[in-house]
Amino acid sequence: MATIGTALAVVVMVxxxxxxxxxxxxxxxxxxxxxxxxxxxxxxxxxxxxxGRLVPAWAxxxxxxxxxxxxxxxxxxxxxxxxxxxxxxxLKVTVTVGQPGYRVGQHPEFTLHLTNxxxxxxxxxxxxxxxxxxxxxAGSPVPLWTSVDCYTxxxxxxxxxxxxxxxxxxxxxxxxxxxxxxxxxxKIVPAGMYxxxxxxxxxxxPPTTFSxxx
Numbered sequence: 010m011a012t013i014g015t016a017l018a019v020v021v022m023v024x025x026x027x028x029x030x031x032x033x034x035x036x037x038x039x040x041x042x043x044x045x046x047x048x049x050x051x052x053x054x055x056x057x058x059x060x061g062r063l064v065p066a067w068a069x070x071x072x073x074x075x076x077x078x079x080x081x082x083x084x085x086x087x088x089x090x091x092x093x094x095x096x097x098x099x100l101k102v103t104v105t106v107g108q109p110g111y112r113v114g115q116h117p118e119f120t121l122h123l124t125n126x127x128x129x130x131x132x133x134x135x136x137x138x139x140x141x142x143x144x145x146x147a148g149s150p151v152p153l154w155t156s157v158d159c160y161t162x163x164x165x166x167x168x169x170x171x172x173x174x175x176x177x178x179x180x181x182x183x184x185x186x187x188x189x190x191x192x193x194x195x196k197i198v199p200a201g202m203y204x205x206x207x208x209x210x211x212x213x214x215p216p217t218t219f220s221x222x223x
Contacts, residue, residue, distance in 0.1 A: 092130045092169060099127030102214030104142060104207040110220040113184065113200050117219065119156075120179045121207045125170035135176050137164040139210045142180055147202040147218060154198070156180045159191035184221075199223070 100123060107118035119142055123135055142156040160180075168176050185195040200223035204216035 092132055095125055095127065095131035095133040095170065097212055099125055099131060100133065100209065100212060101126040102207045102209055102212050104205050104214060104217045106205065106217055106219045108219075110222055111184075112222050113197065116184060117182050118179060119182060119205050120177055122175050122177055123170075123207075123209055124175040125172055128172055130169060130171045132167050132169045133176075133209075134167045135178075135209060136166050137162065137178075140178060141208050143206045143208065144182065144198075145204055145206075145216075147204050153203075154182065154185070154187045158187035158189055 103122045103124070105120045105122065107120075111117045121140055121142060123133070123140065125131060125133075137160070138157065143152045144154040145152050166176070170176065185197055187195060198221060200221045202218060202220050204218050206216045207214040
């Protein structure tokens with residue numbers, strides 16, 4: 010009986026030791042599994058998901074946006090040249106009469122107009138020896154009177170004329186004939202139709218017609 014009891018005691022101890030070893034091994038495996046599971050779920054990923062608003066790659070500071078700036082070059086035109094003398098082609102010579110008709114013995118007034126008809130300002134010598142009027146009977150080339158025969162005082166007039174600007178000079182005619190040197194024997198011009206023509210040096214304008222009534 011003692012032998013059987015001893016054997017049973019040994020069996021119980023072996024079983025208990027086996028149970029103890031079996032329970033300890035199971036807990037170790039379970040803990041290891043738990044630790045492995047916790048490690049896999051708690052480690053951060055190498056590329057964490059972005060937080061906040063997503064910014065496209067082309068809008069990042071490192072991207073190169075196309076430039077809309079345009080470079081312009083402003084060129085300053087050269088200043089206009091200084092005015093030169095008016096060419097003959099730029100001058101318009103005309104004469105106006107104070108009224109269409111006068112009576113014999115009256116003193117008609119004539120005005121000479123020298124106009125810059127060109128596109129740019131220019132100057133021209135319009136001194137008295139160069140500008141003059143010629144009066145003749147209508148249809149006749151023979152002068153009866155000229156404004157320089159008895160008015161020879163020299164002047165120096167070189168105005169600067171803008172486009173469309175004119176120089177004017179007026180003369181009052183005494184109603185008598187004249188000749189170079191202004192002789193004293195001057196005759197009264199009778200009634201009739203006459204023309205008055207303006208001149209500036211070699212330039213001559215169109216004749217203007219007026220009448221003298223008896």
